[in-house]
Amino acid sequence: GAGVSQSPRYKVAKRGQDVALRCDPISGHVSLFWYQQALGQGPEFLTYFQNEAQLDKSGLPSDRFFAERPEGSVSTLKIQRTQQEDSAVYLCASSLGWAFTGGKNIQYFGAGTRLSVL
Amino acid sequence: GQQLNQSPQSMFIQEGEDVSMNCTSSSIFNTWLWYKQDPGEGPVLLIALYKAGELTSNGRLTAQFGITRKDSFLNISASIPSDVGIYFCAGQTNAGGTSYGKLTFGQGTILTVHP
Numbered sequence: 001g002a003g004v005s006q007s008p009r010y011k012v013a014k015r016g017q018d019v020a021l022r023c024d025p026i027s028g029h030v031s032l033f034w035y036q037q038a039l040g041q042g043p044e045f046l047t048y049f050q051n052e053a054q055l056d057k058s059g060l061p062s063d064r065f066f067a068e069r070p071e072g073s074v075s076t077l078k079i080q081r082t083q084q085e086d087s088a089v090y091l092c093a094s095s096l097g098w099a100f101t102g103g104k105n106i107q108y109f110g111a112g113t114r115l116s117v118l
Numbered sequence: 119g120q121q122l123n124q125s126p127q128s129m130f131i132q133e134g135e136d137v138s139m140n141c142t143s144s145s146i147f148n149t150w151l152w153y154k155q156d157p158g159e160g161p162v163l164l165i166a167l168y169k170a171g172e173l174t175s176n177g178r179l180t181a182q183f184g185i186t187r188k189d190s191f192l193n194i195s196a197s198i199p200s201d202v203g204i205y206f207c208a209g210q211t212n213a214g215g216t217s218y219g220k221l222t223f224g225q226g227t228i229l230t231v232h233p
Contacts, residue, residue, distance in 0.1 A: 004160070033220060042121055042206050042223030043161070056218055091160055095219070104168065105210070105219045106151075109160030 002026070004110035006092050012116045013082045021077045021113045025094030032075050033107060034067055037089040046090075049075060050097065082117045089114050124207050124224025131197055132232050139205060139227045140191040147209030150183050150190040151221070155204045164205075165192070197231050204228050 005024040013019050025032050030051055035043035036059075046065070048056040051072035060067070064083075069075040079086055093107040124141045131137060141150070149168055153161035165176050167183035167190060174181055180193045190207055207224040 031219065035221075040226075042124075042208075042225050043221070044121070044223070045220045048218045048220055050218065056220065059220075093160075093221075104149075104166065106163060106166060107219070107221060109153075109162070111158065111160045114158075 004092055004094050004108055006090075006110035006113050008113060009111065010114050010116075012118065014118055015083060016081050018078065018080045019082055019115065021079075021090050021115070023075045023077070023092030023094075023110060025073065025075070025092070026108060027073075028096070029094035029108075030072075030097030031095040031105070031107075032069060033093045033095075034075070034077050035091040035093065036061075037091055037112070039088070043091050046077070079115075082115075084117050087115055087117045122207055122209060122222060122224040124227060126227060127225065128228040128230070130230045130232065133197060133199060135197055137194040137197055137201075137229060138191060139207075140189065141207030141209075141224045142189045143209055143222075144188070145209070145222075146187040147211055147222075148187070149210040150181070151208045151210065152179075152181050152190070152192045153206045153208060153223075155206060155226075157203075161206055194229075197229075199231050199233055202229055202231050 007022045032049040034046040037043040045059040047067045049069040064080045066078045089112040091112045093109045095107045152164045155161045165181040172183040178195045204226045208221040
């Protein structure tokens with residue numbers, strides 16, 4: 001498809017389980033971002049990839065959160081030993097990158113994965 | 119984490135009325151953006167502003183980038199039922215620093231339009 005695709009759309013996990021969330025960015029997009037959106041809040045930055053390199057992971061809330069993009073396209077956000085406070089919508093966004101846009105680096109969002117930890 | 123100060127938190131209006139919402143920050147941004155999010159979907163870009171003082175329109179939507187680069191507003195004229203949703207402002211810094219263009223969002227404005 002032409003847009004950012006995320007799967008699964010919904011995930012229910014028991015506390016303590018590991019989960020993996022997938023993001024397929026728009027083809028050719030260099031930059032990939034993950035955001036966490038708590039209920040009733042705006043999205044908050046988690047981590048950023050430029051191709052396969054994870055250049056910023058300052059927003060990851062704990063060492064239970066891990067993200068990768070091994071071939072510079074598809075990315076996976078993994079959460080180990082899930083806790084109830086991890087319940088949120090996880091949004092992925094991609095963009096062409098600064099080198100190609102002359103500063104107009106618009107991010108396009110997927111529909112998100114809604115994670116519920118019971 | 120940091121979020122921008124967006125107001126109002128919610129609005130209930132009649133179809134045909136105009137709407138105004140704004141966003142302020144303690145930090146300077148190089149780009150201001152306004153997104154709309156429908157239930158179960160990701161944010162969709164409405165308007166992007168790249169220059170302090172810039173006023174940009176997109177159909178019935180008008181947005182301005184504040185001169186101080188710390189604020190922005192969005193106006194919607196002659197609202198219609200499909201305008202219902204959550205509107206977010208977002209600030210973006212350029213990749214000259216270490217932000218890599220990550221977005222900082224407001225808390226959102228929930229818009230309800232009564233027919």
